[in-house]
Amino acid sequence: MLFGPNGQGKTNFLEACYLLCTLRPLRAQKLAELVRIDAEEAHLRGALSVDAGEREIEVTVRDGGRSARLDGKAVRDPDELFGGIAVVAFTPDDLWLVKGSPDGRRRLLDRAVQNQMPVHLADSREYLRALKARNQLLREGARDDLRDAFDVPLSRFGARIRLRRERLLDALRGPAARAFAQITREDASLSLVYQASGRESDGLGAEAALRGEGELEARLLSALARRLPRDRDRGYTSVGPHADDLAVSLGEQPARTFASQGQARAAILAFKIAEIEGLRAAQGRAPLLLLDDVSSELDPERNAFLMTYLGAIGGQVVLTTTDPRLVSQAAAQAMFQRVWKGRIEHVSAP
Amino acid sequence: MRLCSVCCNLTAQDPCAVCRDSQRDDKIICVVESVPDLLAVERTREFRGRYHVLHGALSPLDGVGPDQLKLKELLERLSGGAVQEVIVATDPTVEGEATALYLARLVKPLGVRVTRIAQGVPMGGNLEYADHVTLARALAGRREV
Numbered sequence: 001m002l003f004g005p006n007g008q009g010k011t012n013f014l015e016a017c018y019l020l021c022t023l024r025p026l027r028a029q030k031l032a033e034l035v036r037i038d039a040e041e042a043h044l045r046g047a048l049s050v051d052a053g054e055r056e057i058e059v060t061v062r063d064g065g066r067s068a069r070l071d072g073k074a075v076r077d078p079d080e081l082f083g084g085i086a087v088v089a090f091t092p093d094d095l096w097l098v099k100g101s102p103d104g105r106r107r108l109l110d111r112a113v114q115n116q117m118p119v120h121l122a123d124s125r126e127y128l129r130a131l132k133a134r135n136q137l138l139r140e141g142a143r144d145d146l147r148d149a150f151d152v153p154l155s156r157f158g159a160r161i162r163l164r165r166e167r168l169l170d171a172l173r174g175p176a177a178r179a180f181a182q183i184t185r186e187d188a189s190l191s192l193v194y195q196a197s198g199r200e201s202d203g204l205g206a207e208a209a210l211r212g213e214g215e216l217e218a219r220l221l222s223a224l225a226r227r228l229p230r231d232r233d234r235g236y237t238s239v240g241p242h243a244d245d246l247a248v249s250l251g252e253q254p255a256r257t258f259a260s261q262g263q264a265r266a267a268i269l270a271f272k273i274a275e276i277e278g279l280r281a282a283q284g285r286a287p288l289l290l291l292d293d294v295s296s297e298l299d300p301e302r303n304a305f306l307m308t309y310l311g312a313i314g315g316q317v318v319l320t321t322t323d324p325r326l327v328s329q330a331a332a333q334a335m336f337q338r339v340w341k342g343r344i345e346h347v348s349a350p
Numbered sequence: 351m352r353l354c355s356v357c358c359n360l361t362a363q364d365p366c367a368v369c370r371d372s373q374r375d376d377k378i379i380c381v382v383e384s385v386p387d388l389l390a391v392e393r394t395r396e397f398r399g400r401y402h403v404l405h406g407a408l409s410p411l412d413g414v415g416p417d418q419l420k421l422k423e424l425l426e427r428l429s430g431g432a433v434q435e436v437i438v439a440t441d442p443t444v445e446g447e448a449t450a451l452y453l454a455r456l457v458k459p460l461g462v463r464v465t466r467i468a469q470g471v472p473m474g475g476n477l478e479y480a481d482h483v484t485l486a487r488a489l490a491g492r493r494e495v
Contacts, residue, residue, distance in 0.1 A: 146415065
């Protein structure tokens with residue numbers, strides 16, 4: 001448990017943990033934000049005990065990109081780090097996911113997929129490259145045969161990304177609804193539905209995902225062709241997993257507009273708990289949990305639920321707080337670290 | 351060093367050694383992105399046809415379009431009618447794949463067969479040592495036996 005006043009570096013430590021395990025930033029939008037202003041690069045080194053032994057991971061962030069080494073050997077993707085380490089993080093940003101923009105909900109899904117399937121990150125990166133290339137060609141008014149050449153990989157990676165998200169949701173839906181009921185003790189049931197971009201005429205609705213990757217890919221490809229005039233006008237690709245959303249509802253009502261702030265937060269908490277339990281079942285151990293000052297944002301009852309859950313989880317939990325009393329229930333076996341002016345100091349009690 | 355006037359390989363003497371070799375098969379051309387890629391294919395000793403080096407792959411974000419690649423030179427070679435097959439050995443990246451698709455569209459109307467090298471798990475290696483990305487993509491690209 002890391003405690004200390006705001007602005008001392010607590011979140012920085014979680015950011016470092018997340019980057020070491022997943023090779024992507026936690027709260028920062030871009031890797032470049034992780035480098036101190038005026039500095040050329042950020043360098044991180046961490047030792048992780050996983051399964052058999054201890055491994056050393058090093059990450060360097062420079063010029064907006066990152067390079068990583070595992071036991072001194074260069075690695076490109078996190079799946080090369082012992083097949084990936086599952087990390088579930090919970091930050092104050094997450095509390096806004098239900099009410100916020102689709103972008104955050106897509107990230108929520110993709111991070112959960114990556115935990116189960118580390119190769120998802122590499123595929124997402126390829127998808128993004130194809131998407132950016134296509135958008136650039138749309139803006140340049142490039143010839144059709146040139147743009148067509150990028151539509152093919154775009155729809156192939158697009159179909160794969162969407163199906164993985166849908167499979168994840170299928171697995172999480174039930175457990176998340178049960179966790180939500182436990183947290184809120186309300187009648188309204190939580191429902192999570194994948195919402196594909198495009199209109200009905202694009203043929204990308206829920207039914208498309210049931211027809212397999214090949215068919216979905218073909219439908220994405222023809223939706224791209226059908227939307228070409230519009231996409232060309234806007235200089236932007238209007239359909240595909242980058243424009244999809246996760247629809248969260250309570251009963252019949254869309255949570256985005258109808259949920260109370262407390263319900264919206266409980267929905268995300270339920271999603272994370274379902275994710276943790278899914279990982280525990282699949283991997284035989286609890287994921288590494290990172291919680292960034294979440295207790296001060298939850299009402300006492302939901303906080304107590306979370307702390308009891310964490311106390312019993314049997315995995316490693318790193319949490320930060322400005323007020324150690326809020327997390328005492330989870331802290332029976334805790335090591336206390338005081339964070340002050342960028343330094344971390346071990347103390348016997350807060 | 352300069353570019354070979356036939357295949358765009360780097361060479362001291364024009365045409366390059368591969369193009370001068372009369373033992374090689376003129377009916378088949380392997381298209382690669384770069385000279386190191388040509389050398390890699392050559393090291394296999396599996397391929398006895400000709401080469402063509404594109405010097406890049408289509409990458410709109412880096413300002414690389416068809417005109418920046420040695421495509422015109424390839425089409426000129428194909429117009430002779432002697433070539434029956436073009437093997438596209440571009441990288442298994444979005445850019446490499448787009449280049450292969452673009453090229454196929456240009457070349458097929460000339461009556462030339464266009465093939466693409468297979469992607470997957472390296473032979474001779476154990477499945478358990480293949481990296482996750484390669485293995486996952488090999489699974490996605492599985493074929494009937």
